Each structure stands twice: as C-alpha cells, then as structure tokens.
Amino acid sequence: MRVILVSRKQGAQRSVELGRWSRALLSLCCLGLPLGMVGGGYLWGHADAADNLRGEALDSMQDELERQAEELAGLRNQAQSQVQALTVNLAELQARMTRLDALGEHLTTMAGLEDGEFDFSQPAAVGGPLGGEFNVEYGTGDLLAELGLFQAQLADREQQLEILGALLANRRLDEESWVSGRPVEKGWISSYYGKRTDPFSGKPAFHHGIDFAGKEGSNILAVAAGVVTWTGSKPGYGNLVEISHEDGFVTRYAHNKSLLVKAGDVVRKGEPIALMGSTGRSTGAHVHYEVYKHGRSVDPSSYVRRTRR
Incomplete structure (x- = not known):
C-alpha cells in the first residue's frame, strides 16, 4: 500500500510505501479510536446509571428506616399506654382487694368465728404434690385477659360478701331484739x-x-x-x-x-x-x-x- 503526502506550501508530493504490518496498525488505529470512544461512552453511561440506581436504593432504604422508626415509636407509645392502663387496673384491683379484706375482717368479727379460721390479712392456704412445671410467658393480650377474669372473680366475691354481710346484719338485728341476759353490769x-x-x-x-x-x-x-x-x-x-x-x-x-x-x-x-x-x-x-x-x-x-x- 502506497500513501502520497502533499505539502500545502510547496505543492510537492511524497509517497510512502506501507508494508503489511504498517497497514494493519493504521487500520487498527482508524477503527479502534471510534470503537474506544463508543465503548468509553457506554461504560461511562453504565456507571452513571449504576450510581443513580444506588442513589435511589439508598433513598428507598432511608425512607423505609424512617417509616420503621415511626412505627416503632407508635408501638412504644401504644405499649406505654397499655402499661399505664394495666397499672390503673391493678391499682383499682388492689383497692377493691383492700376493701374485701376489710369487709372480710368485719364479717369475721360479726360472725364470731374463731381467731385464725379466716385471716384476711394472710394469703389463702393452698398446696399439693408437684405435678410438673410449665414455662409460660404472657403477652399483653393474655395479661389483659387474666385481669378481666380476675375482675370478674372479684365482682362475684364482692357480691357474695355483701349478701353474707346483709344476712349477718339481719341476724345481728334479730339478736339485738332477742330478750336475753341480765339488766345489770354487776350484781x-x-x-x-x-x-x-x-x-x-x-x-x-x-x-x-x-x-x-x-x-x-x-x-x-x-x-x-x-x-x-x-x-x-x-x-x-x-x-x-x-x-x-x-x-x-x-x-x-x-x-x-x-x-x-x-x-x-x-x-x-x-x-x-x-x-x-x-x-x-x-x-x-x-x-x-x-x-x-x-x-x-x-x-x-x-x-x-x-x-x-
């Protein structure tokens, strides 16, 4: 292959004879430059798209974290409200239990029961042989259900004690009107x-x-x-x-x-x-x-x- 070089000033011409390897190198340069530019542009565009995707993923993760943080705060507030409600319920139950203890002591005195037979200041005497142990964890719902059952039992116990109190009061009235005993303290x-x-x-x-x-x-x-x-x-x-x-x-x-x-x-x-x-x-x-x-x-x-x- 012959390449003719022309001088712009002098108008002289010069020819250069290219061998096979020279032609191959020249062809590679002529074709490789556009291809390299195209490839570089593709790679640059691909990298930019990847950066954009990574940015969108980070934004999405940030939004998800914020949403989860809000949900966690809501759950925390809800748990605090439930704990406060349970605390109030327990305080009410303790007050009612104190009232039941006082009423029980009063009825015990009115009924003239033996000392120690009904001691409302002590826990109820229970027992039995070992029958196996169970590891049970109560959730909030279970605890609320247990409190509801306890409240129902307390209400029933209060009703029974009030009925017993009324019966004992009537008996007391009967005893008051019953003519008996001495009309003097000493004599x-x-x-x-x-x-x-x-x-x-x-x-x-x-x-x-x-x-x-x-x-x-x-x-x-x-x-x-x-x-x-x-x-x-x-x-x-x-x-x-x-x-x-x-x-x-x-x-x-x-x-x-x-x-x-x-x-x-x-x-x-x-x-x-x-x-x-x-x-x-x-x-x-x-x-x-x-x-x-x-x-x-x-x-x-x-x-x-x-x-x-």
Missing part, C-alpha cells in the same frame, strides 16, 4: 320471781319480777333493742322505765335513782337506760326487773339464762 339476785314473804308486811305475796342488788348509781341495761314506751315515777316502782320489744315482749326496770332515757327513744341491747337506786317501795339499792309477754307476766329467769336464739 346478784336478791329475790326471785313467784311467791315470797313481803319484806315490809311479812305476809305471803307474789313477786312479779327478779331483784338484782348492786351498787347505787351503777348502770341499768336494756336486755334487748326496743322503743321506750313509758318513763316516770309509779307507786311502788319508784322511777320506772318500760321498753317494748319484738314478738310482744315488754320489760320493766324499777326503783332507779335516775333515768337516762325518755318515752319514744329507741334503745339498743346493752345500752344504759337508768342508774340503780332505791326509789319507791324498796329496802336498798337494786333494780326490780319484770318481763311481760303479750301482756302476761312471765318469769324473767329463763330469759336471763339464754344468750342466743
């Missing part, structure tokens, strides 16, 4: 019910009550709950208190030094109603105690001895 029987020798005339006479001798000014007690129907001075009785009770009972307390109640007062069993004296037909400080049932005088001795229905 001794100086004269019984029935025929006796009159201390003033020395003749046989019928004594319609029981005399309890004691210290002047000591308390005279109501033997049952009731309503005071009469107070004042009465011939032979001196200062007298009369109380009406359930089931047609009426009790009288005579010879009192002074009276602590008046007609219309409601009195409880064991309440002081007068002070012991020796007013009226009396030889010394004592209380003359009478019991009437449906208007008929009865021997108070049987009512003095009994304590409960």
Whole structure:
C-alpha cells in the first residue's frame, strides 16, 4: 500500500510505501479510536446509571428506616399506654382487694368465728404434690385477659360478701331484739320471781319480777333493742322505765335513782337506760326487773339464762 503526502506550501508530493504490518496498525488505529470512544461512552453511561440506581436504593432504604422508626415509636407509645392502663387496673384491683379484706375482717368479727379460721390479712392456704412445671410467658393480650377474669372473680366475691354481710346484719338485728341476759353490769339476785314473804308486811305475796342488788348509781341495761314506751315515777316502782320489744315482749326496770332515757327513744341491747337506786317501795339499792309477754307476766329467769336464739 502506497500513501502520497502533499505539502500545502510547496505543492510537492511524497509517497510512502506501507508494508503489511504498517497497514494493519493504521487500520487498527482508524477503527479502534471510534470503537474506544463508543465503548468509553457506554461504560461511562453504565456507571452513571449504576450510581443513580444506588442513589435511589439508598433513598428507598432511608425512607423505609424512617417509616420503621415511626412505627416503632407508635408501638412504644401504644405499649406505654397499655402499661399505664394495666397499672390503673391493678391499682383499682388492689383497692377493691383492700376493701374485701376489710369487709372480710368485719364479717369475721360479726360472725364470731374463731381467731385464725379466716385471716384476711394472710394469703389463702393452698398446696399439693408437684405435678410438673410449665414455662409460660404472657403477652399483653393474655395479661389483659387474666385481669378481666380476675375482675370478674372479684365482682362475684364482692357480691357474695355483701349478701353474707346483709344476712349477718339481719341476724345481728334479730339478736339485738332477742330478750336475753341480765339488766345489770354487776350484781346478784336478791329475790326471785313467784311467791315470797313481803319484806315490809311479812305476809305471803307474789313477786312479779327478779331483784338484782348492786351498787347505787351503777348502770341499768336494756336486755334487748326496743322503743321506750313509758318513763316516770309509779307507786311502788319508784322511777320506772318500760321498753317494748319484738314478738310482744315488754320489760320493766324499777326503783332507779335516775333515768337516762325518755318515752319514744329507741334503745339498743346493752345500752344504759337508768342508774340503780332505791326509789319507791324498796329496802336498798337494786333494780326490780319484770318481763311481760303479750301482756302476761312471765318469769324473767329463763330469759336471763339464754344468750342466743
């Protein structure tokens, strides 16, 4: 292959003879340069696209991390709210349990149960042989379910205790109205019910009550709950208190030094109603105690001895 070179200034020509290897090298240069440019452009464009893809992936990952962070914050707030709700529920349950313990102690006292039989200040006595252990983890939902069950059990227990309390209160009212016991705190029987020798005339006479001798000014007690129907001075009785009770009972307390109640007062069993004296037909400080049932005088001795229905 011959290559002719022409000079622009002198117009002279010069020819160069190229061998086979020279022609190959020249062809390679002529063809390789465009191909290299094309390849370089392709590689540059591919690298730029890869950079763009990497940038988009990083942006997507950043957005996902932010979304997950927001979800985590929401879950944390929700968990805190649930913990607060559980704390409030537990506080309410503890308050209700304290109320149940107090009510149980009150009912135990009212029922007169033995000490230690029902001790609401101690955990319930339970036990049994070893039957295997289970590793159980409670989730929030399980814990809420357990709290709901516990609340239902507490509500049922409260209802039963309230019913028991009402029954015991009714029984207490019955015992309050039950005529029984002595009308004095301290003293001794100086004269019984029935025929006796009159201390003033020395003749046989019928004594319609029981005399309890004691210290002047000591308390005279109501033997049952009731309503005071009469107070004042009465011939032979001196200062007298009369109380009406359930089931047609009426009790009288005579010879009192002074009276602590008046007609219309409601009195409880064991309440002081007068002070012991020796007013009226009396030889010394004592209380003359009478019991009437449906208007008929009865021997108070049987009512003095009994304590409960």
